[in-house]
């Protein structure tokens with residue numbers, strides 16, 4: 001079982017700085033070792049401050065953006081210009097401001113009306129990006145994840161059949177709570193990463209952070225507990241408010 005590194009920052013702004021420093025370091029290490037850096041961004045609102053930091057000096061100038069390949073851990077089934085789109089948030093906060101080659105940005109094709117087709121297209125995109133050996137999983141250098149108040153991560157929600165997916169890279173589960181489908185990386189892809197970093201801020205997450213990190217293991221109920229990289233680092237980047245219930 002992966003022992004997580006837990007890093008607690010005083011406030012959300014310092015948390016974003018810590019995450020930016022780690023992003024820069026991970027990008028440099030991956031580029032040096034493999035000539036590129038493959039990262040899956042998280043959705044939601046927490047990552048926005050981090051992405052904005054990366055879009056401006058000094059962090060922008062410390063990343064070899066021509067070597068960065070950006071994908072997403074999950075996406076809402078909305079058009080890419082919808083205000084709910086994780087892609088739109090990342091484009092506005094980061095991608096419009098850094099010189100990543102357009103062909104190195106791997107959006108989840110939500111303009112495809114059939115969510116199952118969208119999942120299959122994204123699955124094929126990832127297979128082309130990583131060209132995994134038979135029986136191997138694509139291995140992102142870094143996957144960012146957020147944490148929902150009830151313990152979901154990416155778009156792996158409590159009770160989701162996607163939690164049991166062991167063959168496909170990408171699933172398109174119905175999320176009862178949202179009355180919507182989502183597109184999400186599956187647990188085997190997440191757990192194949194060289195590093196998975198949760199980015200969690202705010203007092204409203206303190207109880208669920210404690211449950212995930214200190215509570216009994218029940219991934220069906222608390223999907224974030226399924227994240228345990230097989231041969232990679234697990235990092236929890238928290239602000240003090242989100243870490244308040246950790247002893």
Ligand code: 6PG
Nearest residue numbers: 043044045046146147148153154
């Ligand atoms: C999404 C996510 C989701 C998110 C958490 C936390 O598309 O919403 O990927 O897993 O990371 O719900 O969201 P906040 O950062 O907005 O609290």
